[in-house]
Amino acid sequence: MRVLFLIQGYDRPSSRYRVLQYLPYLKQKGVKAAVAVYPHDIGSDRKIYREIGNYDVVFIQRKRPHPLFLFFLLQRVKKLVYDFDDAVMYRSTNAASPYSATRERRFARTVKAADHVIAGNSFLRDQARQYAEQVTVIPTAIDIKRYTPKNYKKSKKVTIGWIGSRSTLPYLDRIKGVFEELGKRYKHLELKIICDTFFDCDKIPVIKKMWSEKEEIADLKSLDIGVMPLSDDLWSRGKCGLKILQYYGVGVPTVCTPVGVNRDVVQDGISGFWAMTHEEWVEKLSILVEDPMLRQEMGMKGREVVKKSFSVQACAPQLYQVIEEVARRGSG
Structure with a gap:
């Protein structure tokens, strides 16, 4: 099973915690994963566009594609998974109003186009379910083997x-x-x-x-x-x-x-x-x-x-299951 992960950047927390840290586990399960930074425009990375149809699943993390790119994707991809871990359909806390017709429209278009949606929590799941039936909650997780307990020695501070x-x-x-x-x-x-x-x-x-x-x-x-x-x-x-x-x-x-x-x-x-x-x-x-x-x-x-x-050890099997089921629907 070949999967292309499109991320916003290797240093972005959402990329690191929702894609990159899972790659070793997915490799163990036989997934041939490729990772690319989401292209800024159709001409910025022609190799991605040429090869995107060769993957069983294309996995977009967080980014809501421009309508033109989304149209292009749907002409070429076999199966599409969309993952998001923020309320991308709304403006941030600092905005005068949280509502944005443009954000909501692009979010709805992306979710409707996806064969499966992965949401970071139940609030986000409910937002996605307004437009899609296949929605799974997989929380953001940490690698519990990497995060070991601190020493609780007494300190003056x-x-x-x-x-x-x-x-x-x-x-x-x-x-x-x-x-x-x-x-x-x-x-x-x-x-x-x-x-x-x-x-x-x-x-x-x-x-x-x-x-x-x-x-x-x-x-x-x-x-x-x-x-x-x-x-x-x-x-x-x-x-x-x-x-x-x-x-x-x-x-x-x-x-x-x-x-x-x-x-x-x-x-x-x-x-x-x-x-x-x-x-x-x-x-x-x-x-x-x-x-x-x-x-x-x-x-x-x-x-x-x-x-x-909320650990990689708990969530990795859930992620694999979603990807595997989506790919199987594509080959069935």
Whole structure:
């Protein structure tokens, strides 16, 4: 079975976590996979266009094809799988309105054209099911063999941390006041931001760590508490909780906004806490700051959740099954 994966870029998180990390498993299952960066226009990579009909399945990750390219694809591909892990049919949180007729139209066109759709969470699944019947939820996952538990040795400092891209940093900035209040209360507390851009806080030291793939897991293990604040809007409901999975992968407990998949991953009061208001953020973070044994207990419970439902080891067979069934329908 030959499969062509069209991705947005080798350094994109969605490409790494929803395609690239599965390739070794798919190879073991006999899949001959090829990966190419999604072409910008019909003339940008003629080799892809010449050879696209030679694959049993073409798998598009996240990108909604231009109508002309989609028409071209449908003339040549045997079977098409579309995978998405964001609310691509809506505008982002920062937009004046989440609704976009152009985004919705292109999303609908892509989903209708696909032989099977893979959605990153149940909210995204429901969006796709407005236009297609063959929709499967496969959550974003991490390799639990790569994310090993941290050492819970005692330290004079307690580090609250956040990892992410500059596009999601505004979510963290919105609860800056929480960290400043906690910093006044706990002199041994610090905030660590793992990103490529940063902000400062009053009353609490901020450790600014440039993100790198090589040091990512070591940086995660340096945290005592992970946070994932979000807004409660249509764009945020499409998020697939990667930050939480990364925290849990190394056994770090989490406080999060209970929006979208966050509610499924974090069991409130068991593997972490939910927080919506300023007061809830301060209260829940304070509990974890003051109780190192609870941090370890919740972190390891979170890791078990990831291992069972949000790991490559759990999700790879699901991905293979979808691709194999789609290819079989094409040859039948």
